[in-house]
Amino acid sequence: MFLTVYLQEVEGLPNKDTGKRTRYLDFLDILITAKDENGEGLTPLEIRNEVDTFLFEGHDTTTSSMCWTLYSISQHPKWQTKIQEEIDHLLKAKKSSEIESEDLSKLESLTLCIKEGMRLHCPVGFISRVTTKEMVIDGVTIPANTTLALQIYNLHHNDTVWENPHEFMPERFLPENSADRDSYAFIPFSAGPRNCIGQHFAMNEQKVVLARLLQKFTFQPDPDCLVKKKIGVVMRAENGIKLLAHPRS
Numbered sequence: 305m306f307l308t309v310y311l312q313e314v315e316g317l318p319n320k321d322t323g324k325r326t327r328y329l330d331f332l333d334i335l336i337t338a339k340d341e342n343g344e345g346l347t348p349l350e351i352r353n354e355v356d357t358f359l360f361e362g363h364d365t366t367t368s369s370m371c372w373t374l375y376s377i378s379q380h381p382k383w384q385t386k387i388q389e390e391i392d393h394l395l396k397a398k399k400s401s402e403i404e405s406e407d408l409s410k411l412e413s414l415t416l417c418i419k420e421g422m423r424l425h426c427p428v429g430f431i432s433r434v435t436t437k438e439m440v441i442d443g444v445t446i447p448a449n450t451t452l453a454l455q456i457y458n459l460h461h462n463d464t465v466w467e468n469p470h471e472f473m474p475e476r477f478l479p480e481n482s483a484d485r486d487s488y489a490f491i492p493f494s495a496g497p498r499n500c501i502g503q504h505f506a507m508n509e510q511k512v513v514l515a516r517l518l519q520k521f522t523f524q525p526d527p528d529c530l531v532k533k534k535i536g537v538v539m540r541a542e543n544g545i546k547l548l549a550h551p552r553s
């Protein structure tokens with residue numbers, strides 16, 4: 305029903321000069337009109353599943369990541385000040401109060417903190433795969449059709465891979481400190497052919513939201529809130545994460 309109405313209704317706003325409506329292809333349009341090599345489209349259930357995947361994968365994950373990263377930043381005033389100085393400097397140089405997309409690559413300290421936040425708190429703590437054939441890993445034979453849980457959280461806290469793995473140390477991601485690191489040591493977005501399709505979007509989204517918050521406020525952990533991890537499909541906090549926000553002058 306919704307899909308039918310959507311198909312009938314979806315049209316762009318009239319162009320202000322010509323009055324003509326331009327139809328833009330958004331993500332849902334692409335799904336609705338997609339055809340395979342036999343000319344078959346997706347069923348309504350398949351479309352719904354795809355939309356559901358994007359809503360979940362693209363929403364709860366970034367929310368979790370941003371909340372935990374901001375929590376860590378609030379616990380580390382030196383990094384918080386560094387990020388704020390970086391933002392102030394950037395905006396002063398371009399005489400603007402708006403952080404725009406071309407500014408994102410210049411927010412180096414914030415990027416280091418986001419990466420370290422994703423390592424330490426791991427918004428997606430585990431993923432799973434089903435083996436399609438028998439395989440041997442480290443001398444252990446795993447039969448076909450076995451569900452394997454891959455513990456990203458454990459990898460990100462493995463002390464043979466990471467020094468002081470439970471500490472928030474964004475400097476680990478400086479180029480000089482990460483050049484020799486195995487490319488599979490840090491995989492918040494998974495790795496391989498089914499890794500996260502939205503990872504660049506997710507990094508940019510986090511930078512924009514956190515930069516705008518830190519431009520306006522200084523955060524401090526609420527001493528009355530005991531923050532405790534609750535591992536689920538995404539990393540949550542048992543009692544939520546409460547921070548005190550002090551407006552910056």
Ligand code: HEM
Pocket residue numbers: 357358361362363365366369427428431432492493494497498499500501502503505506
């Ligand atoms: C910090 C934010 C994010 C994290 C930590 C994250 C993490 C992940 C991980 C670990 C996977 C692999 C799942 C698996 O292998 O079973 C994945 C897949 C996926 N992600 Fe993300 N994600 C994030 C943001 C996003 C965003 C913003 C979008 C969309 C706009 C998105 C869309 C997807 C989709 C569609 C898949 C499935 C890809 C496939 O199966 O081929 N994700 N994500």
